[in-house]
Amino acid sequence: xxxxxxxxxxxxxxLDVCGLGSTDELFSHLPPEAxxxxxxxxxxxxxxxxxxxxxxxxxxxTAPGYASFLGAGVYSHYRPVLVDTxxxxxxxxxxxxxxxxxxxxxxLTTIFEFQTMICxxxxxxxxxxxxxxxxxxxxxxxxxxxxxxxxxKVLIARSVxxxxxxxxxxxxxxxxxxxxxxxxDLKQGSVQLSDAExxxxxxxxxxxxxxxxxFGVVEExxxxxxxxxxxxALLVVIFTEAVSLGLLEPARDADIVAGELQSFAISPSxxxxxxxIIATRDKYIRQLPGRLVGETKDANGNRAFxxxxxxxxxxxxxxxxxxxxxxxxxxxxxxxxxxxxxYGKEGLRELAQQNLSKAHYLASGLTRRFSGPFFNEFVIxxxxxxxxxLLRERIIGGVPLGRWYPELQNTMxxxxxxxxxxxxxxxxxxxxxxxxxxxxxxxxRR
Amino acid sequence: xxxxxRPHITQNEPLLFEISSPGKxxxxxxxxxxxxxxxxxxxxxxxxxxxxxxxxxxxxVEAIRHFTRLSTWNYAIDLGMYPLGSCTMKYxxxxxxxxxxxxxxxxxxxxxxxxxxxxAMEVTAxxxxxxxxxxxxxxxxxxxxxxxxxxxxxxxxxxxxxQSRGNPRRRLLIPDSAHGTNPATAAMVGYEVQNIRSNDQxxxxxxxxxxxxxxQTAGIMITNPNTVGVFEENIIKVTEILHRRGALVYMxxxxxxxxxxxxxxxxxxxxxxxLNLHKTFxxxxxxxxxxxxxxxxxxxxxxxxPTPRLKRxxxxxxxxxxxxxxxxxxxxxxxxxxxxxxALAYIMAHGREGLRQATVDAVLNAxxxxxxxxxxxxxxxxxxxxxxxxxSDSRQAKKGVRTGDIAKRLIDYGFxxxxxSFPLIVPxxxxxxxxxxxxxxxxxxxxxALISIANEIEQDPxxxxxxxxxxxxxxxxxxxxxxxxxxxxxxxSTASQAAD
Numbered sequence: 003x004x005x006x007x008x009x010x011x012x013x014x015x016x017l018d019v020c021g022l023g024s025t026d027e028l029f030s031h032l033p034p035e036a037x038x039x040x041x042x043x044x045x046x047x048x049x050x051x052x053x054x055x056x057x058x059x060x061x062x063x064t065a066p067g068y069a070s071f072l073g074a075g076v077y078s079h080y081r082p083v084l085v086d087t088x089x090x091x092x093x094x095x096x097x098x099x100x101x102x103x104x105x106x107x108x109x110l111t112t113i114f115e116f117q118t119m120i121c122x123x124x125x126x127x128x129x130x131x132x133x134x135x136x137x138x139x140x141x142x143x144x145x146x147x148x149x150x151x152x153x154x155k156v157l158i159a160r161s162v163x164x165x166x167x168x169x170x171x172x173x174x175x176x177x178x179x180x181x182x183x184x185x186x187d188l189k190q191g192s193v194q195l196s197d198a199e200x201x202x203x204x205x206x207x208x209x210x211x212x213x214x215x216x217f218g219v220v221e222e223x224x225x226x227x228x229x230x231x232x233x234x235a236l237l238v239v240i241f242t243e244a245v246s247l248g249l250l251e252p253a254r255d256a257d258i259v260a261g262e263l264q265s266f267a268i269s270p271s272x273x274x275x276x277x278x279i280i281a282t283r284d285k286y287i288r289q290l291p292g293r294l295v296g297e298t299k300d301a302n303g304n305r306a307f308x309x310x311x312x313x314x315x316x317x318x319x320x321x322x323x324x325x326x327x328x329x330x331x332x333x334x335x336x337x338x339x340x341x342x343x344x345y346g347k348e349g350l351r352e353l354a355q356q357n358l359s360k361a362h363y364l365a366s367g368l369t370r371r372f373s374g375p376f377f378n379e380f381v382i383x384x385x386x387x388x389x390x391x392l393l394r395e396r397i398i399g400g401v402p403l404g405r406w407y408p409e410l411q412n413t414m415x416x417x418x419x420x421x422x423x424x425x426x427x428x429x430x431x432x433x434x435x436x437x438x439x440x441x442x443x444x445x446x447r448r
Numbered sequence: 449x450x451x452x453x454r455p456h457i458t459q460n461e462p463l464l465f466e467i468s469s470p471g472k473x474x475x476x477x478x479x480x481x482x483x484x485x486x487x488x489x490x491x492x493x494x495x496x497x498x499x500x501x502x503x504x505x506x507x508x509v510e511a512i513r514h515f516t517r518l519s520t521w522n523y524a525i526d527l528g529m530y531p532l533g534s535c536t537m538k539y540x541x542x543x544x545x546x547x548x549x550x551x552x553x554x555x556x557x558x559x560x561x562x563x564x565x566x567x568a569m570e571v572t573a574x575x576x577x578x579x580x581x582x583x584x585x586x587x588x589x590x591x592x593x594x595x596x597x598x599x600x601x602x603x604x605x606x607x608x609x610x611q612s613r614g615n616p617r618r619r620l621l622i623p624d625s626a627h628g629t630n631p632a633t634a635a636m637v638g639y640e641v642q643n644i645r646s647n648d649q650x651x652x653x654x655x656x657x658x659x660x661x662x663x664q665t666a667g668i669m670i671t672n673p674n675t676v677g678v679f680e681e682n683i684i685k686v687t688e689i690l691h692r693r694g695a696l697v698y699m700x701x702x703x704x705x706x707x708x709x710x711x712x713x714x715x716x717x718x719x720x721x722x723l724n725l726h727k728t729f730x731x732x733x734x735x736x737x738x739x740x741x742x743x744x745x746x747x748x749x750x751x752x753x754p755t756p757r758l759k760r761x762x763x764x765x766x767x768x769x770x771x772x773x774x775x776x777x778x779x780x781x782x783x784x785x786x787x788x789x790x791a792l793a794y795i796m797a798h799g800r801e802g803l804r805q806a807t808v809d810a811v812l813n814a815x816x817x818x819x820x821x822x823x824x825x826x827x828x829x830x831x832x833x834x835x836x837x838x839x840s841d842s843r844q845a846k847k848g849v850r851t852g853d854i855a856k857r858l859i860d861y862g863f864x865x866x867x868x869s870f871p872l873i874v875p876x877x878x879x880x881x882x883x884x885x886x887x888x889x890x891x892x893x894x895x896x897a898l899i900s901i902a903n904e905i906e907q908d909p910x911x912x913x914x915x916x917x918x919x920x921x922x923x924x925x926x927x928x929x930x931x932x933x934x935x936x937x938x939x940x941s942t943a944s945q946a947a948d
Binding site (some may be wrong): 016135310333351363 | 467480735738775920
């Protein structure tokens with residue numbers, strides 16, 4: 003087998019050293035009833051060529067060559083070539099978590115840069131080295147708010163990604179953390195702060211909103227923060243579209259920002275791996291979950307970096323840790339770091355500007371469901387048949403919202419990025435108008 | 449004598465923010481093919497940000513040099529052995545990276561129509577079946593993103609099953625040799641942790657176990673082989689004691705590399721377990737992640753698995769959300785799919801014989817190291833070793849040298865340290881897991897290095913106490929880092945750092 007670097011004669015020599023007659027003796031102390039007495043029912047090993055070919059065929063069954071208007075937490079952005087060039091270096095790809103600082107300065111330095119750039123982008127003062135993804139960052143942020151405030155209830159806007167809300171619910175169910183949901187304004191598509199106000203009490207640890215929210219609408223963070231703070235609660239702001247941070251004012255009034263960096267050169271890859279982050283104020287640093295890199299010096303006085311404040315973490319604090327997270331998404335965070343470096347200050351802004359322009363071009367020929375300001379995705383009114391019609395043109399349309407929001411039947415969430423071609427948007431608009439006219443006419447007849 | 453390394457020049461490199469200057473660029477976007485929109489008009493001027501202060505501005509050449517220079521400051525599997533006990537740092541086959549970037553798979557959106565996602569779903573289904581066969585379990589969820597995430601999922605399953613029987617119970621038993629994630633997980637799922645002591649062989653003490661298991665015991669979180677690298681020879685009795693009282697057995701699959709093709713948790717009484725695909729199944733560690741932590745269960749826990757689950761109807765795959773007893777989602781979408789692709793490529797490359805041979809070689813390597821080092825280091829637990837062996841620094845401690853010092857000296861010899869001071873039941877532990885992907889030559893160099901260090905400790909402990917000597921970064925002051933945390937770069941600190 004090509005991944006096993008020993009010849010049979012070397013195995014023989016090693017067995018001799020161990021005083022064993024055969025490899026089977028290595029396992030002779032296992033209770034026989036615990037042993038597998040037959041070969042695994044798996045295929046024999048395959049060559050590289052066969053494996054590449056098998057996966058290529060699976061790829062061909064997975065919509066290559068289709069144009070797509072899907073967003074909803076996962077966005078198609080161009081991945082600069084430098085990203086894979088850097089993360090393919092064995093020194094990054096095949097290294098372990100940088101506990102041994104003396105031989106891990108490469109990884110540690112990039113994480114320190116990552117933490118810094120996330121702070122610059124979000125307007126926060128400290129960011130961790132990554133979470134699994136945006137969805138799991140939400141309950142981690144909620145638990146953090148509970149620790150900080152000593153309160154236990156959480157309010158989350160219904161305009162937060164539905165799957166993120168489901169994850170929050172799963173995490174909180176056994177921790178004595180009741181969750182209540184906050185309605186959205188049916189005209190604007192933004193969180194209804196009056197509903198939040200009605201549900202606030204001295205038991206509420208945090209209000210969680212998303213901006214741009216799941217409907218693509220940019221929320222008024224300042225007003226939400228003022229409301230939360232007035233009632234002694236924290237404001238947690240989630241983002242799923244990191245490119246929006248190139249243009250939008252960050253949630254500086256939030257206490258915790260949690261988000262998903264998939265937009266930063268991370269392939270959609272059918273849902274993962276992605277990278278989440280949590281950023282916050284310096285004063286809350288000891289309640290932050292996950293790994294953190296800090297600057298220090300080595301014995302010769304040179305600048306050096308190391309993992310720090312690990313007394314927050316499970317390997318030291320065990321059941322009293324801030325989270326059980328251990329393995330995170332380091333290499334994916336490195337992809338995001340390279341992406342941020344390639345685009346930089348001006349590039350990220352121009353990239354965001356292009357997303358804004360493309361999405362507004364697409365929207366100009368369609369019927370928007372909500373009137374609130376949007377960045378690169380928005381909800382349209384359209385019958386479900388639109389997606390079927392678009393597929394005939396090799397276009398994947400939007401995400402129908404009825405499955406999560408009964409009140410939003412016959413609407414879908416559509417997205418345009420810098421990768422979306424004008425010709426496809428023109429086709430989308432033409433098909434959408436053709437489909438909705440008879441549908442509207444039929445609706446009028448009823 | 450140091451045989452594996454010789455120093456070479458490494459490049460200095462400031463932080464990105466320190467090499468940045470206005471107007472430099474590493475990007476070019478195509479011309480906009482639609483009318484430009486005025487952001488202030490579209491969003492309102494309050495919603496539009498000013499420039500991002502101090503965000504980097506570098507050229508493409510500077511960017512690639514920056515990251516390449518930093519990369520040379522890392523140790524990595526591609527450079528040599530990584531004997532981290534419990535971490536299973538094995539070779540990461542490059543074909544895995546290639547197939548994970550297959551166009552249709554890498555660009556598949558999680559919400560694209562199921563009829564246009566069949567290939568990705570097939571990959572998922574084939575991996576599910578393979579992992580069930582390898583573990584001897586009945587069903588699996590690939591949703592958890594890492595080992596600790598899998599633990600949380602698994603313990604929630606236990607809680608939901610017990611709840612459905614009327615009482616979730618209060619306590620989880622966790623051996624004192626367990627990983628820190630186990631008790632942290634128990635707390636997140638609302639359980640009290642009851643530690644149970646290991647016996648003098650490092651195994652679960654059956655008599656002690658009998659005494660603590662009662663009708664408030666939800667289950668036990670057990671690692672097998674345990675963290676001293678020993679197979680729990682009474683594992684079947686352990687599971688019987690728990691099951692008799694209506695409690696369940698969770699297995700931490702961190703050490704599955706000792707079992708694949710040899711023994712299956714499903715055959716020795718385990719109810720639920722997680723796998724670390726970034727350990728046993730070769731997906732790269734990437735400096736700390738991503739991983740994947742699938743959770744495999746026996747039939748009685750299947751109704752509680754996270755949704756959605758794969759379903760086959762009319763010759764097509766679909767996602768099935770209709771599982772009313774499910775614990776719910778533990779993550780958005782379907783898991784770390786790109787990691788799943790890599791793990792499946794690994795299983796396909798090895799096949800049934802290769803997987804078993806890998807286990808045999810992993811165990812042979814650990815025993816070979818143990819045999820050679822036993823005369824030099826104290827081995828507190830003498831039971832036969834599986835895929836790792838754990839020594840204590842007790843002999844060296846008499847000269848004032850501890851396991852952490854020996855680890856740092858090992859760096860000078862060209863190796864990443866072993867796992868230091870874990871498991872906690874071994875004072876001053878040196879926990880060594882070579883994995884199967886080390887050849888005899890690399891193992892011999894490693895053995896020579898540790899013997900040489902043992903001799904240095906006898907003759908001149910100072911050389912070990914002040915190690916590493918040959919790295920570009922000498923011993924790092926972690927105490928100051930924690931006392932005065934500096935966790936982001938700030939412009940005002942530039943001057944003091946110009947010396948780099």
